[in-house]
Amino acid sequence: MSTGVIIALIVIVAAVAVVAAAVTILARRPQGGRSLQRRFGPEYDRTVARHDGDTKAAEHDLAERVRRHGSLRERALEPGVREKYVVRWAAAQERFVESPREAVAEADQLIGEVAGARGFPDGQYEEQYAALSVHHGPHVLGYRRVHRAALARTPDGDGAGTEGLRKAMLEARALFEELVSPVRQDASSNGAGEKPSAAPTASTRPEGSAPEGRAHLPWSFTRRQAKGS
Template sequence: MTTVVIIVAVVLVVAAGLFFAFGRQPGGRGLQRRFGPEYDRTVARHDGDAKAAEHELSERLKRHRSLDERPLSPEDRARYAERWTRIQGGFVDAPQQAVAEADALLAELARDTGFPDGSDFEEQTAALSVHHAEHLNGYRRVHAVQRGEGSTEEMREAMIEARGLFDVLVSNGNGAPVRQAHHQAEGSDTA
C-alpha cells in the first residue's frame, strides 16, 4: 500500500513538473509553435531579440485571445465568395486593382467576423495572428503589394497565399474553401 502511494505521488510530481515546464509557459517554443512564421517575423522586426519578440507576442495573446469570432451567415459567405471570385477574375486585366480590392475585402471580412476594424492594419493583423497566424502572411503580402511594392508575379503569388486567410475566415474558421459551383471558373486558385 505504501509503495502504491509513493508511486502515485512520484507520477503526480512528474506530471505537475511537465505541465509547468511545457504546458503553462506561453513563451519560447510555445509561442513559436502557436505563431509559426509570425514568430520569426516578429523576432526579425526586433533585430533578433527573441525576448522582446516573445513579450510582444505574449501581449497580443493577452489582448486578443478572448476575441470571439462571429460566424458569417450562409448568405454572407456566398456574397464574399462571389466577390473573391470576381476579384480573381479581374486580376489578368488589372492586377493592381485586383490586389487592392482583395486587400479591402480581407479587411472587411476580418471586421465582419469579429476582428478589429481594418482601418488600423497593424492592430487587425495582431488580432488575426493570435487566431490565424498560419494564414496571415498572404494578407500581409497583399497589403504590401497593393501599394505598388511588387511585380505582377509577386502580386499573383500574394493573391494565391491570401486565399488561405480568406478561406479560413469565410468558412467560419474551419478552413474549408467556399466554392460556387456554377460561377467559379476552372483553375481559380491561380488568381
C-alpha cells in the same frame, strides 16, 4: 442519501473546481517560445526578424498580442453574406488577369471587411493584423503581403511586378478561406492554448476538393496568363 455520500460528492465537486481554476490560471500565463512558434507560424519568424533577432523581445511582443486579443471570439457569417464574399474574391481573381494591381487592392480590402465582420478590430490595419495573427497565425502573413502590395508601386520584398502580386494573392487567399469558413464549436481560442485546426484551406486540402462548408474558390490565372503591370 447518507451523510458520507454527501460529503464525498462535496469533496469531488470542490476538487473539480480547484482543477478547473488551476487550468485557467495556467492557460493565462505567458506562453513559452515553442508554444508561440506553433501558434504564430511564419509570423513568429517575421517578428523575431523585426526585433533584429532578439527572441526575448519578439516573444514579449507576441505574448502581448495574445493577452490583448486571445479572448476574442469570432462571429459566424450568415451563409448569404459568406457567399457574397466568396463571389467577390472569385471576381478579384478573374480581374487579376487584366488588372493585377486592382485585383490585389480588392483582395486587401475584402480581407479587412471579412475580418471586421468576423469580429476582429475594424478600421485600423495594424491592430486588426495583430488580432488575426493570434487566431490565424499560420496564414496571416498573406494579409500583410497583399496589404503592402496594394499600397506600394511594387510589392516590397515579395518579388517584382506581376509575379510578386500573384504570390501575394495566393498567400492572402489561404487566410481568406479560413475567414469565410464556418465557425466550429471548438475553434475559439481561450487566449493562450493552441487553436484547434480550422477547416481545410487551399494549402492543406487535397487538390481539386472543395473546402468543408463553403464553395470551392477557383484560381483562374497562372503565371503565364496574368498580364504584366
